[in-house]
Amino acid sequence: MALDRIMMLTISLSLLLFFHSTNSMLLGWVESPGYPSGYSPHASLNWSRCxxxxxxxxxxxxxLDMEDSQDCVNDAIKVYSDGGLISILCGNMGFKELQSTVNPSLVSSSGGCLSLSFHSDYSNTQRHTGFRGFYTIKDFDECRDDPNNECTQFCHNFIGGYHCTCRHGYQxxxxxxxxxxSCSVDLSGLNEGDISSPMWPRSYAENANCLYSLSVEDHLQxxxxxxxxxxxxxxxxxxIDALRIETPSGILGPFCGHTPPPSPVLTHSNDVKIHFTSDSFGTNKGFNxxxxxxxKVCSGTVTAHATATPQKAEHDRGxxxxxxxxxGYVVATHGVHTLSSQYETTCQSSGSWAPSHTCEPVNCGFPEIPNDGVLQLVGSDTPQTQYEAQIQFHCISEYYTLEGDDKYTCNASGDWVSAGGETNMPKCVPVCGRPQRHIGSAGRILGGENARLGEIPWHLLIKSPRAGASLINDRWAVxxxxxxxxxxxxTLQLYGGLVDGRKSSGAGVTLLKSEKIIIHPGYERPLSSGFRTNFDNDIALIKFTSRVNFGPNLLPICLPDVNMGVTVNEIGTVSGWxxxxxxxxxxxxxxxxxxxYSLDTCRSTPNSQSNEAMVFSDNMFCAGASGKDSCKRDSGGPLVFPSLTVGTGPYYLAGIVSWGAPCRLLENKGYYTKVENYLDWIKNTIATNKS
Structure with missing residues (x-):
C-alpha cells in the first residue's frame, strides 16, 4: 500500500508538471466516498462540470478498485458527455490500462460538459478502495480535432478558439x-474585350462569386x-458551378458542362451582367x-404566343x-384584355418594339349558373377559366335531371361551349310525374279509395279556404x-308531403308559404251577389317564398306537351280532400x-244558382264516371294522365278541378280547366317572376 501511494504521488506530480507545461489548469479531484479506506454498501456520488x-x-x-460484475450491474461508475453515456466501469484496473483503454474517451466536446455517477449495492463480500481521478480543462484544438471547423483553406488554432486564412489570390x-x-469587374464603357474565369488558364478558383458588368451606348447591343x-x-x-447572363429583359442560363451557350450570344441589350459561381470542389478549366x-436589332419574336409578319430572325430599326x-389568345394592353388578336408595332433604335403588348389567354370567366343550390360544378368551386379549360356540371339531388350537356370548354371566342356546340348553360330540371309509389287502380273521391303516402306526391293541400293545388316545380304551384x-x-299557406289533411306539421310534412299569387288576366270575377255563370280561364299560379326540397312524398307533376290534348273516354286520376x-x-x-266525356256531353251544362246555363268554353273539358266525381273543396286539385298504366309515366297535369253541378245531384260530371291551353302563359309568367 505504501508503494502504491508513492507511485500515485509521483504520477500526480508528473501530471501536474505536464499540465503546467502545456498552460492547462488542473481543476480538481473526483473520488468515490470513503476513498482510499473503501466505500460502504449503498454508497452513491453524482458529479458534473462544464x-x-x-x-x-x-x-x-x-x-480503480470496485466489485466486478457482468455488465457492471452491482457497483458501477457511469460517465456522460453532454448527457450521452460514454463509459461504464467496474472491477479493478491498473494505471497503465486506465491510461490506454479508458482515459482517452473521457473527454467532452468544445465547451461541453462531463457528468459522473457512482453507486454501490449491498452485495460486497470484501472491502474495495473505490476510484480516484482528476479533472482538468485544456484548450480544444479545433483545427485538429473538429472536422467541422469551417475553414475552407488554412486553419490556425489558439487558446480558446481558431481562425482561418487563405492562399494568395483569395480573400x-x-x-x-x-x-x-475577388473577381467582380466593372467593364462599362468598353466596346470590346475578353472575360475569363478566375485563375485562368488554370482551373478556376473555388467558392468563386464573380460579377462582370458590361455597359455600352443605348443604340448598341x-x-x-x-x-x-x-x-x-x-x-x-x-x-454544380454555373454561368448566367443577365439582361434587363431576363436571364440566360444557367450554363454548365462542356457545351458553351450558342455563339455568338446576341444579348439585344447594351447593359449585361455575367455572373459566375463555383463551389469548394472541382478542377474544371472554366471559360473564356x-x-x-x-x-441593336429587334428580335423576330415580338411576344410569346404570337407570330410576327413578315417573319425574320431579326428586324432592323424602323x-x-x-x-x-x-x-385562344388576345392582345392585352397594360394587363387589360382587348377584343383584338392583332396589332402593329415598330422596331426602335433601342432594340425594343413599340407599342409593346402581350398576348394573353382568352378568359371565359366564371360560368353564369343559377344560384339555386341544385346545379353545381364537379370538383373545384373556383375552376380554371382560361382558353381550353374544361368544366363539368351535375345535379346534387336525385330528384333533378340535367337538361343539356354536362361538359363545357372555354373556346377561342371567350365562350363556354359544349361538345354539341351549345353555349347556354345546362339546367337541373325537376323529375316530374314519377311517384315512387304507383297510384292504385281503383277508387273514387265520393266514397273512394284513400291515397297512400307518396302515391300522389304533387297534390298540395290549402286549408283556408279548403282546396287543392299542384306542385309543378320547386318554386311554383298551379x-x-x-x-x-x-x-x-x-297569408296563403300550402301543405305538402301528407295524405292526412288534419296534420299541419310532423315528419315529412312541408309548409309552403306564398310569396306571390298571379291570377290569369282573362279570369272573370263573380258578380257582387256571388252568382256566376262563367269559370273561363280559371287558373292561377302561386310562387313560394323559398325553394321546395323534394323527397319521395313531395314531387312535381309534369305539364302537358303542346297539342297533347285530351281524348274522349281517356282515363285520368282526380284527387282531393x-x-x-x-x-x-x-x-x-x-x-x-x-x-x-264528349264535347256534346260537356256542352249540356247544369244551371247556375241564377238558373242560367253555365258557360262551357274551349278552355275546359269535363270528365266523370258512374259514382265517381270531384266535389266541393276539391277545387284547384289535379286531374292527371295516364292513370291505369302502372309502371310507366310520367304523369302529366291535364286538368284543374274548376266547377260542376252540386255534389248532391250526383251527376258525376265535373268541369276542368284545360292546362294545355295555358302552357305559354305559365312559362312566361314564371320566366318574368324569377327574382
Missing part, C-alpha cells in the same frame, strides 16, 4: 471561414463569343469569352411588323283562380279514376 467555450474537459482515472469572406477570389467552356456539372445534369458590340396572337281570388297572397258522399270534407286524400 468547460468554457474553446476548451475541453477531461477526466483521468488514476485508480476571406464576411463569414470569416470561406476563402473566395453586346455580343458574346465563347472560345472555351468547361464548368462543373453533376452526373444527373444539374449545374470575347465581347464586342453591334447595332421596320414594322403585324403581330397576330395564337388561337291551382284554380276562384280558389285564391281575393286572398292576400302573403273535398266532399264525400257523406257531404263532409274528407280527412284523408282520396282519388278516383274518371273518363273524359
Amino acid at each position: 468547460a468554457p467555450k474553446g476548451h475541453a474537459l477531461s477526466i483521468r482515472l488514476v485508480h 476571406l469572406a464576411k463569414d470569416k471561414h470561406t476563402c473566395s477570389v 453586346l455580343e458574346l463569343h465563347f472560345s472555351v467552356f468547361d464548368v462543373e456539372k453533376s452526373p444527373n445534369g444539374h449545374c 469569352l470575347h465581347f464586342q458590340t453591334r447595332d 421596320q414594322k411588323v403585324t403581330v397576330t396572337c395564337d388561337v 291551382t284554380a283562380a276562384h280558389v285564391v281570388d281575393g286572398i292576400l297572397e302573403t 273535398g266532399m264525400t258522399e257523406t257531404h263532409a270534407a274528407s280527412a284523408l286524400l282520396k282519388y278516383a279514376h274518371i273518363g273524359v
